[in-house]
Amino acid sequence: MNDLQSLARRLMTLDDRIVACMKCGFCQQVCPMFGATMMEADVARGKLALVSNLAHEMIRDPRAVADKLGRCLLCGSCEAACPSGVKIMEVFLAARELVYEYIGLSPVKKVIFRGLLTRPALFNLAMRMGAPAQTLIFKKSRDAQNTVCAPMLNFMLGDRHIRKMAARPLHARYGHVDEPRAAGGLKVAFYPGCMGDKMYVDMAEACLKALRHHKVAVYMPRGLACCGIPALSSGDARGMVAQMKISLELLEQGSFDYLVTPCGSCTATIREYWPMYADRLGAGMKRLADDLAAKTMDINQFLVDVLRVEAAVPSEDAVTITYHDPCHLKKALGVSAQPRAVISANPAYTLKEMREADRCCGCGGSFNLFHYDYSRKIGQRKRDNVAASGAKVVATGCPACMMQLEDVLSHNHDDIVVKHPVEIYAETLK
Amino acid sequence: MASQALIKEFEQLLGKENVFSSEADCQSYSYDSAVLNPVVPAFVVRPTTTEQLGQCVSKLYENGIPMTVRGAGTNLSGGTIPDRSDTVVILTNGLNRILEINESDLYAVVECGVVTADFANAVAAKNLLYPPDPGSQSVSTIGGNIAENAGGLRGLKYGVTKDYLMGIEFFDATGALVKSGSRTVKCVTGYNLGGMMIQSEGTLGVISTAVLKLVPPPKASKAIMAVFDDIQKAAEAVAGIIAAHIVPCTLEFLDNNTIVRVDDFTRAGLPRDAAAILLIEVDGHPAQVEDEAVVVEKVLKENSAVTVHVARDAAEKNKLWEARRMALPVLARCKPTTVLEDATVPRSRIPAMMKAINEIAAKYRLEVGTFGHAGDGNLHPTFLCDRRDKEEFQRVEEAVDEMFDVALKLQGTLSGEHGIGTAKAKWMEKETSRGTILFSQRLRRALDPRGLLNPTKLVGI
Ligand SMILES: Cc1cc2nc3c(=O)[nH]c(=O)nc-3n(C[C@H](O)[C@H](O)[C@H](O)COP(=O)(O)OP(=O)(O)OC[C@H]3O[C@@H](n4cnc5c(N)ncnc54)[C@H](O)[C@@H]3O)c2cc1C
Ligand code: SF4
Ligand code: SF4
Numbered sequence: 014m015n016d017l018q019s020l021a022r023r024l025m026t027l028d029d030r031i032v033a034c035m036k037c038g039f040c041q042q043v044c045p046m047f048g049a050t051m052m053e054a055d056v057a058r059g060k061l062a063l064v065s066n067l068a069h070e071m072i073r074d075p076r077a078v079a080d081k082l083g084r085c086l087l088c089g090s091c092e093a094a095c096p097s098g099v100k101i102m103e104v105f106l107a108a109r110e111l112v113y114e115y116i117g118l119s120p121v122k123k124v125i126f127r128g129l130l131t132r133p134a135l136f137n138l139a140m141r142m143g144a145p146a147q148t149l150i151f152k153k154s155r156d157a158q159n160t161v162c163a164p165m166l167n168f169m170l171g172d173r174h175i176r177k178m179a180a181r182p183l184h185a186r187y188g189h190v191d192e193p194r195a196a197g198g199l200k201v202a203f204y205p206g207c208m209g210d211k212m213y214v215d216m217a218e219a220c221l222k223a224l225r226h227h228k229v230a231v232y233m234p235r236g237l238a239c240c241g242i243p244a245l246s247s248g249d250a251r252g253m254v255a256q257m258k259i260s261l262e263l264l265e266q267g268s269f270d271y272l273v274t275p276c277g278s279c280t281a282t283i284r285e286y287w288p289m290y291a292d293r294l295g296a297g298m299k300r301l302a303d304d305l306a307a308k309t310m311d312i313n314q315f316l317v318d319v320l321r322v323e324a325a326v327p328s329e330d331a332v333t334i335t336y337h338d339p340c341h342l343k344k345a346l347g348v349s350a351q352p353r354a355v356i357s358a359n360p361a362y363t364l365k366e367m368r369e370a371d372r373c374c375g376c377g378g379s380f381n382l383f384h385y386d387y388s389r390k391i392g393q394r395k396r397d398n399v400a401a402s403g404a405k406v407v408a409t410g411c412p413a414c415m416m417q418l419e420d421v422l423s424h425n426h427d428d429i430v431v432k433h434p435v436e437i438y439a440e441t442l443k
Numbered sequence: 444m445a446s447q448a449l450i451k452e453f454e455q456l457l458g459k460e461n462v463f464s465s466e467a468d469c470q471s472y473s474y475d476s477a478v479l480n481p482v483v484p485a486f487v488v489r490p491t492t493t494e495q496l497g498q499c500v501s502k503l504y505e506n507g508i509p510m511t512v513r514g515a516g517t518n519l520s521g522g523t524i525p526d527r528s529d530t531v532v533i534l535t536n537g538l539n540r541i542l543e544i545n546e547s548d549l550y551a552v553v554e555c556g557v558v559t560a561d562f563a564n565a566v567a568a569k570n571l572l573y574p575p576d577p578g579s580q581s582v583s584t585i586g587g588n589i590a591e592n593a594g595g596l597r598g599l600k601y602g603v604t605k606d607y608l609m610g611i612e613f614f615d616a617t618g619a620l621v622k623s624g625s626r627t628v629k630c631v632t633g634y635n636l637g638g639m640m641i642q643s644e645g646t647l648g649v650i651s652t653a654v655l656k657l658v659p660p661p662k663a664s665k666a667i668m669a670v671f672d673d674i675q676k677a678a679e680a681v682a683g684i685i686a687a688h689i690v691p692c693t694l695e696f697l698d699n700n701t702i703v704r705v706d707d708f709t710r711a712g713l714p715r716d717a718a719a720i721l722l723i724e725v726d727g728h729p730a731q732v733e734d735e736a737v738v739v740e741k742v743l744k745e746n747s748a749v750t751v752h753v754a755r756d757a758a759e760k761n762k763l764w765e766a767r768r769m770a771l772p773v774l775a776r777c778k779p780t781t782v783l784e785d786a787t788v789p790r791s792r793i794p795a796m797m798k799a800i801n802e803i804a805a806k807y808r809l810e811v812g813t814f815g816h817a818g819d820g821n822l823h824p825t826f827l828c829d830r831r832d833k834e835e836f837q838r839v840e841e842a843v844d845e846m847f848d849v850a851l852k853l854q855g856t857l858s859g860e861h862g863i864g865t866a867k868a869k870w871m872e873k874e875t876s877r878g879t880i881l882f883s884q885r886l887r888r889a890l891d892p893r894g895l896l897n898p899t900k901l902v903g904i
Contacts, residue, residue, distance in 0.1 A: 028831075029779070032779040032780065032829070032830070032831065033475070033776075033779050035775050035780070035781045036474060036475065037476050037517060037579070037581070038475075038476060038515055038516055038517045038579070038582050039581060040583055041582040042558075042581040042582050044562075051489075051536045051537065052468065052470040052471075053462065053472055053516070054468050054471040055468075056465055059471035062468055062470065062471060062473075062474060062656060063470060063471065066470055071470070072466060072467065072470060073466075074466060074467070077465060077466060077467040078467060080467070081467055096771060096772035096775055097772070097775040097781070098772070098775070098776040098777060165741050180688075354729075371848075
């Protein structure tokens with residue numbers, strides 16, 4: 014049997030899930046990628062058909078299928094809207110793994126996912142070394158979002174307006190944290206996520222402040238790795254599993270009631286994909302991942318559902334704020350009321366909904382790295398909706414969305430600030 | 444194989460980004476929502492102006508290449524599956540401009556690729572209503588709606604797509620521009636070619652723009668749900684409502700299997716032993732709506748409805764509709780393949796049709812769930828199966844054939860709204876006559892001498 018046949022045979026394991034697609038085409042309405050290109054191969058119906066054709070050896074070019082699979086934000090909008098309940102994300106992730114394995118992971122991705130992200134210390138060092146140099150490389154763009162652009166790095170970063178890496182990441186500021194539980198009180202493991210640790214440190218600190226305010230003890234071990242979603246989306250399940258293992262082992266050593274994260278993508282990954290992929294680490298790790306997944310919660314949800322933070326009446330001179338639903342929070346986890354409640358807990362703001370609040374912003378993690386042009390195009394629609402709402406602040410519950418919003422707003426010279434809901438809430442706390 | 448030179452010509456005309464010729468892209472235009480085998484086209488063109496649309500058609504005509512027009516590709520009868528491997532697909536989703544919404548003259552002008560729901564929303568923003576609301580409206584295109592004469596939930600009172608088509612512009616097979624109808628309520632200038640293009644399934648011409656009628660929206664509405672232990676009683680209730688001179692805007696039906704499946708999934712506490720649920724909505728002036736709701740309730744009770752529930756507010760109305768909204772999604776989840784049919788019979792024949800559907804399903808050992816538009820006699824028997832199981836699928840095909848036979852015997856029709864395409868072409872003569880087929884074919888040949896527009900669809904050419 015040649016390689017292609019063996020790839021086809023392995024893809025056939027997805028056949029049961031793919032045939033569940035009744036080809037109704039309803040995913041066209043919600044797919045951000047389709048919205049940008051209006052091409053059938055970019056929507057779930059088209060991608061599923063191509064994977065199926067590859068499995069049935071009707072298409073001979075796995076690279077073409079890999080290319081189409083890569084044109085996807087893995088936002089899950091299609092799956093959430095699919096009347097047939099097709100497990101689209103599972104199929105896409107598994108297909109990416111098999112197809113990329115066949116054609117080989119690109120060398121850049123290999124360095125990032127297997128080299129850097131599985132070695133938190135090295136990753137941190139690389140970022141730390143990069144941070145002071147940023148002043149040389151990044152030129153500050155004059156905008157409300159505090160972003161910088163990188164003329165010298167344009168060849169790699171494109172014309173991105175993104176935040177500087179923090180001079181001192183969260184882990185350097187706090188080290189290993191393991192607070193004692195207050196009598197009868199709660200304790201959580203706080204998982205800041207890569208971006209909470211390195212880029213949106215203020216945001217992560219606001220979360221810690223809120224937890225402190227509610228007298229929730231925190232466990233935050235040193236050396237937590239990436240949740241693994243960037244690797245997994247690039248078809249590098251091995252890299253993802255290696256990263257997950259590091260964090261699992263660290264988290265195993267703590268005792269806590271919940272694991273909370275300020276990142277919709279991390280939460281969704283820990284809840285859905287850790288248990289699914291921990292199989293590969295043996296029964297012990299699988300059990301650990303299952304237990305952890307059951308305890309994992311988005312921080313907004315934790316504040317509202319567990320700590321009972323409530324909305325307040327906005328003051329008269331309240332600032333208008335709007336909220337963008339991160340796909341991984343709303344579509345994967347069903348968390349959409351809680352972040353709004355967290356924002357509304359601050360009377361200095363009044364929440365105004367934008368149109369299409371739950372339409373994907375176009376970041377999609379590593380999608381943004383490899384398809385920046387589409388990412389910007391999708392982001393522009395989001396920006397137009399944000400701007401049309403008239404809000405001065407846009408909040409969102411995922412740092413990846415924050416980065417994307419800052420980028421598109423900055424490019425449009427909008428005087429609109431991007432915040433995490435917990436940052437808004439923390440403003441009310443001493 | 445498509446000639447590279449021709450592909451180049453199209454790239455020059457439309458821009459490289461609007462000509463798709465890679466193997467992967469072509470494969471993604473080889474299917475639609477029908478459960479049929481795919482056929483991969485030679486390449487796909489996407490005009491972004493109506494002029495380009497005409498140029499595409501004439502270029503293909505000159506080159507003798509068969510063409511299939513495709514909107515969102517959601518039809519259920521294979522209308523957008525290419526006829527042959529040298530077919531070129533003309534994609535209309537680049538023609539998605541709403542050109543005008545005229546609030547004083549109550550019409551709108553749109554390009555063919557406008558998505559139905561986007562259009563309906565734009566119209567609603569001006570406080571007007573475009574009533575045709577097919578279940579696929581969130582993605583279907585106006586061109587596809589016209590070419591299939593799409594209906595929807597509101598069909599009983601408001602009619603279907605054909606009732607809203609005031610004017611049309613289309614390109615004939617050679618690429619010549621044809622215009623018919625106008626922005627006026629009355630217009631008898633020449634043949635009613637818009638009427639001819641309705642449900643033409645891409646076989647008579649390529650629609651470029653349409654003038655559509657708008658209406659003022661109803662000021663109030665009320666939803667009522669009734670549970671029956673006998674389908675016959677439900678049908679009599681339907682007849683009773685119409686006999687009382689009430690035309691509800693929607694009058695929907697769910698059968699027992701659908702009810703049970705929906706309840707399994709939603710745990711909403713639906714009456715699992717009910718033979719049928721009717722969902723009725725009346726709309727119009729608030730006072731009239733109140734009056735009509737009272738009459739409907741009375742008729743339902745007189746016809747031995749087990750329970751009748753009138754929604755008090757929007758939230759309750761939404762809840763009542765939930766069961767109907769979930770019907771297809773729930774049935775679709777049961778088995779890999781969902782064969783969604785739309786056999787339609789005169790209203791009063793629904794009980795006979797339902798009895799036949801369930802007997803046929805039992806005879807062929809198949810699971811079927813039926814829901815649909817009881818007011819129109821338009822049922823959606825949905826066969827749940829796995830297409831990969833060849834023996835089972837054979838039984839499905841036989842069951843569907845037998846079901847059509849019954850529909851025709853009951854003086855019904857093959858298709859209320861899903862179209863003929865290739866899926867039901869073999870049945871055309873049985874419902875109509877040999878003469879109808881020949882007449883239609885002569886019509887096609889006269890208009891499309893080279894037989895290039897969706898040649899194998901409907902009656903063939
Ligand atoms: C889940 C589901 C629910 C549905 N519910 C309904 C319903 O409630 N009511 C209903 O009526 N239908 C329904 N349909 C069927 C389908 O959505 C309709 O027929 C719709 O009108 C098709 O629109 P489209 O843009 O997808 O057309 P396509 O599928 O792309 O095309 C349909 C036909 O129209 C032709 N065509 C398209 N554009 C043009 C043009 N510009 N000029 C000439 N010919 C053209 C094509 O060649 C083809 O023959 C449903 C389908 C699905 C999958
Ligand atoms: S919505 Fe689901 S069933 Fe429908 S085409 Fe998309 S993936 Fe398939
Ligand atoms: S995951 Fe998002 S981008 Fe990818 S196919 Fe689904 S809706 Fe489109």
